Amino acid sequence: MDTQAVIDFVRECYRTSEFIPLHVPTFTGNEQAYVVETIESTYVSSVGAFVDRFEQMVADYTGSPRAVATVNGTAALHAALIAAGVGRGDFVVTQPLTFVATCNALHQLGAEPVFVDVERQSLGLDPDAVAAWLDEHAVVDGAVCRHRASGRPIKAVVPMHTYGHPVRLPELLAVCERWGLRLVEDAAESLGSFYGDRHTGTFGDFGTLSFNGNKVLTTGGGGMVLCRDSAEADHLKHLTTTAKVPHPYEFLHDEPGFNYRMPNLNAALGCGQLEGLAARLASKRALAERYRSFFAGSDYEFVVEPSYGRSNYWLNAVLCADRAQRDELLEATNAAGVMTRPAWRLMHRLPMWADALRGALPVAEWIEDRLVNLPSSPVED
Numbered sequence: 128m129d130t131q132a133v134i135d136f137v138r139e140c141y142r143t144s145e146f147i148p149l150h151v152p153t154f155t156g157n158e159q160a161y162v163v164e165t166i167e168s169t170y171v172s173s174v175g176a177f178v179d180r181f182e183q184m185v186a187d188y189t190g191s192p193r194a195v196a197t198v199n200g201t202a203a204l205h206a207a208l209i210a211a212g213v214g215r216g217d218f219v220v221t222q223p224l225t226f227v228a229t230c231n232a233l234h235q236l237g238a239e240p241v242f243v244d245v246e247r248q249s250l251g252l253d254p255d256a257v258a259a260w261l262d263e264h265a266v267v268d269g270a271v272c273r274h275r276a277s278g279r280p281i282k283a284v285v286p287m288h289t290y291g292h293p294v295r296l297p298e299l300l301a302v303c304e305r306w307g308l309r310l311v312e313d314a315a316e317s318l319g320s321f322y323g324d325r326h327t328g329t330f331g332d333f334g335t336l337s338f339n340g341n342k343v344l345t346t347g348g349g350g351m352v353l354c355r356d357s358a359e360a361d362h363l364k365h366l367t368t369t370a371k372v373p374h375p376y377e378f379l380h381d382e383p384g385f386n387y388r389m390p391n392l393n394a395a396l397g398c399g400q401l402e403g404l405a406a407r408l409a410s411k412r413a414l415a416e417r418y419r420s421f422f423a424g425s426d427y428e429f430v431v432e433p434s435y436g437r438s439n440y441w442l443n444a445v446l447c448a449d450r451a452q453r454d455e456l457l458e459a460t461n462a463a464g465v466m467t468r469p470a471w472r473l474m475h476r477l478p479m480w481a482d483a484l485r486g487a488l489p490v491a492e493w494i495e496d497r498l499v500n501l502p503s504s505p506v507e508d
Contacts, residue, residue, distance in 0.1 A: 128425040130459035136421050137465050137502055140414060146464040150442060151504045152345045153407060158399030165395040173368070175391025177398055182351070184401050189318075189326040191334070191353035193360035196389035197367055200315040200337025203350030204232040204285075206387060207333035210352075210363050211309040213238050213282045218274055218484065220260070220308075221285040222252040223473040224491045228337075229287055229313050230474050241281070242475050242485035248433045250494060251294035252286035258302045260486045265306060272306045274484070283309045288317035288327050290500070291343075291441035292432055296322045296330040311335070314353070318344055319408045319439035328353045338393075343407055343439050344400045346393040408439055410505035415440040418501065426452070430498075442500045444470075450496040457499060470498040 141147050165171055178196055186194040197203040213219060215237030221229055223242040230240050243260050246253040265272055265281055272281045284303055286294045296312075303310045310331035314320075317327040318336055328334020338349035354360035365371075370384030415431075415438075422429040428446040432438035447453040453469065460467040473495050474480050475488070 128422075128427060130456055133427075133456065134460055134463045134465050137460075140417060140506060141502065141504075147466060147502045148504065149466045149468060149500060149502055150341045152340055152400075153403075153505055153507075154399070155406075156399050156403040158396050161395035161399045162392060165392050168391075171392040172390050173386075173388035175394070177391045177394040178389055181346075181389070181394040181397045181401070184398060185336070185351050186353070188401065188404070189329055189334075189353060191326070191329050191355070193354040193357055195352045195354065195360055195363045195367060196394060197350040197352065197387045198389055198393075199348050200335060200339065200350035201228045201232055202367070202385070202387040203335040203337070203352045204228065204311070204313060204315075205235050206363055206367050206385065207311050207335050207352045208232055208236055208238070208283065208285075209366065210354075210359050211283050211311050211332055213309075217280050217282040219283045219285055220252075220257055220281065221313075222287055222289075222491070223475050223485070223488055224250060224289060224470060224494060225287040225313070225474060226315070226471055227474070227477070228315070229285060230480060233285075234479070238282070240474065240480060240483050242473075242480075242483055242488065244486060244488045245289070245491045245494065246295075247490060247494075249292045249294045249436075250289035250430065250498075251292065252284070252299065253490070254295050254298035254302055256486060257284060257299065258305075261302065261306055264484075267307060270307060272308055281306070281308065283311050285311050285313055287313040287315070288320060290430070290444060291317045291320045291439040292430070293317065293320050293322045293327050293436040293438065295433075295435070296327075300330060309333075312353075315350075316342065316441045317439060318342065319404060321437040322435060329355070332356075333359075338397060338400075343411065343441055344397065344404055346389065346397040346400070349389050349393045349397060407505045411440045411503065414503065414506050415443055418443050418445075427456075441503065443503045444498050444500050446494070446497045447499060448497070453497055453499055466502060468500045470495050470500075
């Protein structure tokens with residue numbers, strides 16, 4: 128299959144000869160009405176009814192006991208890691224195939240990533256590779272998991288559900304339980320994705336979502352921490368609201384906190400978006416099926432959801448035969464006004480984490496050489 132055939136097919140899907148972006152938001156419901164209501168109320172900042180409403184709607188949709196809204200996905204992950212007990216000098220096991228925000232949140236805490244390989248089926252963290260790395264490099268000292276060579280604590284495991292495809296969560300949970308580690312799911316890309324009948328982000332101690340403009344649900348900028356424990360959720364809400372103790376007029380803050388609370392204006396947009404989420408997800412699944420059928424039997428491999436889960440197909444992707452074919456597809460599509468992107472550069476190839484601890488990464492490096500993301504916006508009827 129040549130690149131022109133791919134370009135023609137994408138244009139056929141979107142029925143346009145104009146520029147086709149990778150993923151754009153769609154507003155088809157009450158978004159505008161709710162935002163206008165917020166403006167008219169004057170409660171546009173971090174106090175307002177829509178923030179609490181949006182938190183409850185997300186908790187209900189995901190099946191999470193609690194949800195705490197934040198200004199963006201990175202803030203959500205930063206706050207979740209603090210709540211999980213990660214601090215300066217700690218190691219956190221994660222994957223090299225991820226957006227840089229995963230590692231930026233660790234850096235903000237003074238923690239360091241340990242990169243372990245991903246698997247082909249999910250493009251996400253491989254539980255077997257995590258178990259093997261820990262067996263070789265970790266030891267449990269009392270109740271603390273430590274890196275054998277340095278003695279430094281290993282506190283958590285952070286898988287990322289790549290492009291919306293869920294990782295093998297029960298297996299990761301078993302590894303964490305064996306080693307006394309906390310599981311924090313970076314579910315930034317996977318709102319609407321499920322492992323079996325459970326939503327991603329609800330298996331770990333915490334899960335974090337992103338509502339950036341390119342996600343399946345957007346609040347413009349925003350994030351959410353999903354919490355299993357009510358007391359930890361209360362503390363997270365306190366921490367992300369500058370740790371201010373309620374009082375009629377005094378300014379009392381009882382610990383270092385963060386101004387991470389989602390503004391009411393953004394939450395209003397999110398409430399409208401969530402009401403239309405099912406239709407957007409259905410449209411995206413239909414598009415993914417069209418891609419799957421189109422690429423069947425070609426020299427491109429369309430990335431399908433894992434057999435054990437249901438993906439939101441946030442970004443559709445194909446795997447090329449090699450890096451040369453990948454680059455040819457990227458160059459031809461972008462030159463023709465069809466936006467495509469490669470996988471993120473692997474985190475251990477970035478200068479900030481070039482010296483980070485890591486295991487062998489053959490699958491992540493294989494994917495990096497071959498993956499191309501295709502336009503994935505919901506298609507209008």
